[in-house]
Amino acid sequence: MIPNRRKFVHTAVSLAAAALLAFTAQRAAAADKAGCRDFDGMMRFQNSAIALCDSRNFAEYTLPTGKITGFDSHTNEAEIEAKQDLEGRLTQLLYTVPKGASSAEVFRSYKDYLPSAGYRVLYEAKGPAFGVSQGSFFESMGPGGQIVGYSPDQSRYLAAVKEDGAAKTYIALYIVEYDDGYNPMVTVEKGQVVVRLDAIQTGELKNGMVPVSATEIAKRLDTSGQVILSGILFDFNKSQLKPDSRPALDEIASFLKQDPARKVYLVGHTDNVGGFDSNMQLSQARADAVAADLVTTYGINAARLKGHGAGPLAPIASNVTDEGRAKNRRVELIPQ
Structure with a gap:
């Protein structure tokens, strides 16, 4: 095994037996943007690279747990059928996946992996079922811009939470197959999968320590x-x-x-x-x-x-x- 790689393992259970399906994830790929790293405790899809990242010690965040039905580009406010308004430490990552994988494949791999990492799914949707304004919402509030804003047809979305005493970590996972849109900081080809992963940590951590900003x-x-x-x-x-x-x-x-x-x-x-x-x-x-x-x-x-x-x-x-x-x-x- 290559030392700087880890395994992403998920299980598909059939009537006869459980088959293990594995794919690798890297701690710090050479192609990662300088200063960017995986969110602690989370793996990445095989051979993907971090193209952009952002983090804030304290931020307000709206986590969609329902369909996004509208978006006001002047106020950056979305109409969402169900949501959670959160406050806490925010980490946002934009991954690019090598051509060949589909958004459905990448989404399934993450979905199978998340329970083993302690996460419980709150809501999931794909394509138009997630709403006509899904791209505008993610374009407006994190890394990627038009790269995630103009490609909703093959999109996949999942919201999940991991609870650790008084602390909770929420995940917003948005996956698209790039179709259109420009971002000078990201090189991506038509049909290539792009993953936006937002993680919001709320409540008091076990050690009670909060990093100085x-x-x-x-x-x-x-x-x-x-x-x-x-x-x-x-x-x-x-x-x-x-x-x-x-x-x-x-x-x-x-x-x-x-x-x-x-x-x-x-x-x-x-x-x-x-x-x-x-x-x-x-x-x-x-x-x-x-x-x-x-x-x-x-x-x-x-x-x-x-x-x-x-x-x-x-x-x-x-x-x-x-x-x-x-x-x-x-x-x-x-x-x-």
């Missing part, structure tokens, strides 16, 4: 000279970043790209559990891990980043309680 990072550095990077997460006594750290890393990278002259220190801190020397080494390794991810995933110049480990030497809370120790285990951003 790019705007807030800039503000805090200017006002207090230091930012505690909530949402940078590691397993106990390890320096490998957990997948749940991605939203926070997205915001740090966004801040650094908005201010390309800025150089920063990434400072790792620990609680006082364990030996002093091991905590110093661990804090250094964690700071270096954040710096390395910003370089490899987002293309930030390594010369702008310097990791430093402070270990248990700068607590912000008492190490007597679990709550205090949790606060002391952190990574901070400080201007150079």
Whole structure:
């Protein structure tokens, strides 16, 4: 198996037996747009590439759970038979699929996969049954523009939700076979499948951490000279970043790209559990891990980043309680 690929597995059950149908998904294809990556916990259709992406730490989002019957291009407001108005972290991805696959095939693969990832389907529709204004709706509120706005005939749509305690993740999956429309940032041929995947995370995550936004990072550095990077997460006594750290890393990278002259220190801190020397080494390794991810995933110049480990030497809370120790285990951003 090629190391940088994962399997997308779904099961078709017959009266005789269950047959496994697999297709691959890539973590970071060479053709992916720089700075774009799959939504955590979600696979992609085989050999597809991320053409465009967008993310916001907090956004309002209308999730269609019924037919889209009208659209006002002046106000960008849609008439929808059933919907959910959501607020939370929004990730939007536009994938292009190599020619040969149909929208029906790609849609079926996603639909078969989603239950294994913990998602429950809320609504699905195809072609005209999803409404005459479906293309206008998706064109107006996310990456792709006319590429997803002018090709409704072979479209497929699905809304789903995954519940994790008080937190919920909603998925809006819109798949078309490109017919018409122009976007200077996307090259696609007639009949080629394009996938728009929107993910909205609402409620409180299990760890209770909310990443600091790019705007807030800039503000805090200017006002207090230091930012505690909530949402940078590691397993106990390890320096490998957990997948749940991605939203926070997205915001740090966004801040650094908005201010390309800025150089920063990434400072790792620990609680006082364990030996002093091991905590110093661990804090250094964690700071270096954040710096390395910003370089490899987002293309930030390594010369702008310097990791430093402070270990248990700068607590912000008492190490007597679990709550205090949790606060002391952190990574901070400080201007150079």
